[in-house]
Amino acid sequence: MTGKRLTLMSNSEKETFEIGKRLGNLLEKQAIICLYGDLGSGKTVFIKGLASALGIPPREIGSASFVLAAEYKTEPPFYHIDLYRIEDIEKEDWIWDYIEKGICAIEWAERLGEPPAGSIKVYIKRINENKREVTIEGINKEDWDNL
Numbered sequence: 001m002t003g004k005r006l007t008l009m010s011n012s013e014k015e016t017f018e019i020g021k022r023l024g025n026l027l028e029k030q031a032i033i034c035l036y037g038d039l040g041s042g043k044t045v046f047i048k049g050l051a052s053a054l055g056i057p058p059r060e061i062g063s064a065s066f067v068l069a070a071e072y073k074t075e076p077p078f079y080h081i082d083l084y085r086i087e088d089i090e091k092e093d094w095i096w097d098y099i100e101k102g103i104c105a106i107e108w109a110e111r112l113g114e115p116p117a118g119s120i121k122v123y124i125k126r127i128n129e130n131k132r133e134v135t136i137e138g139i140n141k142e143d144w145d146n147l
Contacts, residue, residue, distance in 0.1 A: 010132040016042045017049035024053025029076040034109030037124035077102035083111040
């Protein structure tokens, strides 16, 4: 899924969830979604939406910070990786075992250095308590508009 940059405004947690769900509906059997944003920007809410498009109830998605990676037995498989607690990515070979096996959403993807080729990049910027600017790179606007 190649494409340009799409910027959307979210005025609530529900809207951030829905943007994630719309992206989830566009994904094929293999995708890498790299998420960037400060603490509290809405990355996990976005991933809950993305996962809901794959049939995973939102209550099953939590911050993966303490477990580092969560695997969901969907078709295709869904992996939620959180690199917040990773200090040296070079010592973490296990990450590559998940990437390219199904749909892989990676929080704190900046810790990877250069994202894997073909990744969809999602930047979430907190504007205020409720408002977020969500920029998605690597999708076609036409695909998004035709959902």
